[in-house]
Amino acid sequence: MSTDSIGTDLRRSVxxxxxxxxxxxxxxxxxxxxxVFVTVSIAVTLAIDAVTFFRQVNAVAFLTGTEWESSRDTFGVLPLVTATLIVTVVSATVAxxxxxxxxxxxxEYASDRARSILKPSLEILAGIPTVVYGYLALVYLTPWLRMAGLDLSLFNLLSASIMVGIMIIPMVSSISEDAMSAVPDSLREAGYGLGATKFEVSTGVVIPxxxxxxFSSYILAFSRAIGETMxxxxxxxxxxxxxxxxxxFANLFNSGQTMTAAMVHAVTSDATGGTPEFYSMFAIGLTLFSITFAMNLLSNRITARYREEYQ
Structure with missing residues (x-):
């Protein structure tokens, strides 16, 4: 083979x-x-329809109003926001x-065999449909809490919050475990070399x-809890x-309506297109989108601020 053909083959390969x-x-x-296009499209779509809503309802009254009764054209989003925050805080307390x-x-503690069994089993919780969690909360959890002596109504935010907390446990545990596993073993060995116990190394070295x-797992779990619907x-x-x-506790033990529940009600009600009740779901959606977007930005800032880089 000539050198010209070899050079040609090499050029073709490169x-x-x-x-x-x-x-x-x-x-x-x-x-x-x-x-990026999908995210921007969702934001723009919500904003366009929300503008239509705010042409019919005063924006200040929407953001500061303390009553939400769509059938009477009373649209104050604060009751929905507070119910959402209650669910988020209580579920975070659980998760x-x-x-x-x-x-x-x-x-830090599980053997390889135990980890190979427990971690996939824990992550199965993330694959359970949320409608199943809602059914379990309504049919089983609420009666159990009543038998425990709590004065709960049939529909209550406490049962919903506990079940949302159970649902987001895999998100917290999986992301946090990945972050802990990424810590170099040399840091652990340095702690053991100083006479620290496994618990002291776990809490004083690995977690910091x-x-x-x-923290990123916490904020992502908050965002998931805020957006939970069923x-x-x-x-x-x-x-x-x-x-x-x-x-x-009066709110926690009684029924409440979150932002996502209000959006479902607006979709499933008899509201016709063009009415404030119909367009209210876009205004709520834009508010919810803004909150979750801000929390994700906060998560990125915290990650960038406290990220440890190891050589």
């Missing part, structure tokens, strides 16, 4: 690799651009301690070193109530 790399580059760029403890066990990932619709009720500052 040109082929360059063409493939360019193809991969544009395919991946297209996927990334598609996700964060359990999820973090599970992550510490899987990362992976705090950015742990559980709060089935178990929480559809009665919008303003937060009672003097007796917050």
């Amino acid at each position: 040109d082929g690799r360059i063409a493939k790399e360019r193809l991969y580059h544009w395919l991946l760029f297209g996927c990334a651009a598609l996700t 964060i301690p359990i999820g973090t403890a599970a992550a510490v066990y899987l990362s 070193a992976s705090i950015s990932g742990i 559980i709060v619709v089935m178990a929480g009720g559809m009665q919008a109530r303003m937060l009672n500052a003097t007796d917050p």
Whole structure:
């Protein structure tokens, strides 16, 4: 074979690799651009229809109103926001301690065999349909809480919040465990070399070193809880109530309507297109989108601020 043919083959090989790399580059760029396009499209669509709503309802009254009764054209979003915050806070109270403890066990204490069984089993919870969680909250959890002596109504935010907390446990535990597992073993060995126990190394070395990932899991879990729909619709009720500052348990033990539940009600009601009740779901959706978007930005800022880089 002549040297000219060898040079030609080499050039063809290099040109082929360059063409493939360019193809991969544009395919991946297209996927990334598609996700941005979808996000922007959702925001723009919500904003356009929300503007139509705010032409019929005063924006200040919507954002500061303490009553929500769509059938009487009373649209104050604060009762929906407070109910959403109640569900989020209570569910976080359930999910964060359990999820973090599970992550510490899987990362620091569990054997390889135990981890291979427990972690997939825990993550199965994330694959259960939320309608099943709502059914369990309504049919089983509420009666159990009543038998425990709590004065709950049939539809109440406490049962819904507990079940939402159970649902987001896998998100907290999985992301936190991944962050803890990424901590170099040299840091653990340094702690053991100083005479620390496994618990002291776990809480004093591993958790601080992976705090950015742990906080990110918390904020992502908050965003998931804020956007939950079926559980709060089935178990929480559809009665919008303003937060009672003097007796917050009055809201927790009774029915309440979150932002997502109000959107479901607007869709499933007899409201016709063009009415304020119909367009209210877009205004609520834009408010909910803004809250979750802000929380995701906060998660990215915390991750960037406290990220530890190891060589």
